[in-house]
Amino acid sequence: MAPKKGKKGKEPPPPPSKAMGPPPKPKKIPPPPSCFTNEDLLKFKDMFKAHDEENIDKVPIQLIPLMLRKLGFNPKTAEIEQLFKMFLEDDLVDTVELHEWYFMIEAKMNWGDDFELAVTKAFAALAHDDDETGIAQLEVLKEELMNWGEPLSEIEFVDWVRLAIKDKTYNIEDGTFLYPKFIENMNNKDEKYIKEPINFFKLDQKTLAEMAIKKAQEEKEEQERKELERRAKEEAKRQKMIADGLIPPD
Structure with missing residues (x-):
């Protein structure tokens, strides 16, 4: 009589593939810039959280210009692009993390804002x-x-x-x-x-600056024109007085 078959047990999981290698190490988040006070960091973090609508500790990249403006900055398009190049991993990233946000603020402060x-x-x-x-x-x-x-x-x-x-x-x-x-x-x-x-x-910065420069130039030209007219009149008056014998010629 043939022996009864035992219950088939679960097959053991396959050994991990050596090709996979060890799991990646977690990214080490750098400390915030030392130039910021605790009060500064709290304000910047509150701004970040206010725009983290999905509560994932990230904000959409397109909100960064608005967030900087709300802090009182006026970043130009070229500056925004430079910030992304400096602090984001690559061009495919579409969100910004809190520590990256801190360093963007620091960079913009160092660049100045006029x-x-x-x-x-x-x-x-x-x-x-x-x-x-x-x-x-x-x-x-x-x-x-x-x-x-x-x-x-x-x-x-x-x-x-x-x-x-x-x-x-x-x-x-x-x-x-x-x-x-x-x-x-x-x-x-x-x-x-x-x-x-x-x-x-x-009325953006460029338009207003061009308007002011153009206006100043035209006002300067108008003043120069009036000054030339004044001198011409004075010279004509002087020549008439010479002709009338009221003053000696040069």
Whole structure:
């Protein structure tokens, strides 16, 4: 009689393949930049968490420009691209981790930021605020902005005035406009209020700078023209007095 077959046991798992090698070591996260205080780190982390909507300790790469602007920076497109090259692993990465966010902020701080200064100076020139008091007549600025660069339309200017009234940078009674504060408020706007954090209703840094430079050049040329006319008149008057014998010739 043949022996009974025993129950078939589970086959043992195959031995691990030597080709697979050891598991990869976890990535060592570097400490945050030493230049930041605990208060700085808390503020930067809160900003990061506020945009980590999926709660995965990562934020979408496309939100980095907005996040930097909310911290008061004004990164240019070339600077954003440089930050990604410096601190992200490759071009395929579509998220940013917290430690990478810290180092991006540090780099941007070291590069400096002159956007608000350039825009403020442009506004001063366009508003004829020669002493740069920060106060302008809105009607004067409106006239310039509707005729220089990419002109504002009436509809766009109505939106501008509405924001200025809301932000208390425009005084309806005397027509004064606190343009530095307006620029600061526009810089801090969230994307849920306007499509772009900084658009100045078509007035970007380049446009404003070009407008201010062009205006200054034309004003200089106008002053030179008036000075030449004044000298010509004085010379004509002097020649007439010589002809009339009132003064001796040279």
